[in-house]
Amino acid sequence: MSRVYRALVAVGDRAVPAKLRPLWEHEAGPKTVFFWAPAFKWALVAASLDDYRRPLDKVSTTQSATLAATGLIWTRYCLVIRPINYSLSLCNFMLGAANAYQCFRAYRFQNAMKH
Template identity: 80%
Template sequence: MSKAYKALVLFAERYVPSKLRPLWEHEAGPKTIFFWAPAFKWALVMASLDDYRRPLDKVSTTQSATLAATGFIWTRYCLVIRPINYALSLCNFSLGMANGVQCFRAYTFQKNLKA
C-alpha cells in the first residue's frame, strides 16, 4: 500500500463507528482492493444500463456480448478466490446480465430488420 493510502486509512479509522467496525476490519473491507474494485466497477454496470436508452441500431452486439461474457467469467472467479468477494461477484453478475439483455435486444432487432 502507498504511504498516502495508509495515512488516510489510519486517519479514517478513528471515525469508524463500532457498528461498522466488522465491515472495516473484514479481509475484503474498505482497507483492501477487494472493496474498491467493485465500488468503481459499478460505473460499468450503470453505463451498460444507460445504453438501454440508445437506439438499438446503434448498439454493438459484439461489445455487449464481450461485456456479458466478461461479467459472467469474473463472477465465477470472485467465488473461488480467497477471500471470497461477494460484492465484486454481484457487480460482475450485474454487468453480465445488463449486457446479456442488451445483446439479446440488439440481436433480435437486427434479426427483425433482415426479415
C-alpha cells in the same frame, strides 16, 4: 500514493465507530482493493444500463457480448478466490446480465430488420 492511502486509513481507524468496526476490519473491507474494485466497477454496469437508451441500430453487439461474457466468467472467479468477494461477484453478474439482455435486444432488432 500508498502513503496517502495509509494516512487515510489511519484517520479512518480512529473515526470508525465500534458498530462498523467488523466491516472496517473485514478482509474484503474498505481497507482493501477487494472493496474498491466493485465500488468503481459499478460504473461499467451503469454505463451498460445507460446504453439501453441508445438506438438499437447503434448498439455494438460485439462489445455487449464481450462485456456479458467477461461479467459472467468473473462472477464465478469471485466466488473461488480468497477472500470470497460477494460484492464483486454481484457486480460482475449484473454486468453480464445487463449486457446479455442488450445483446438479446440487438439480435432481436437485427432479425426484425431482415424480415
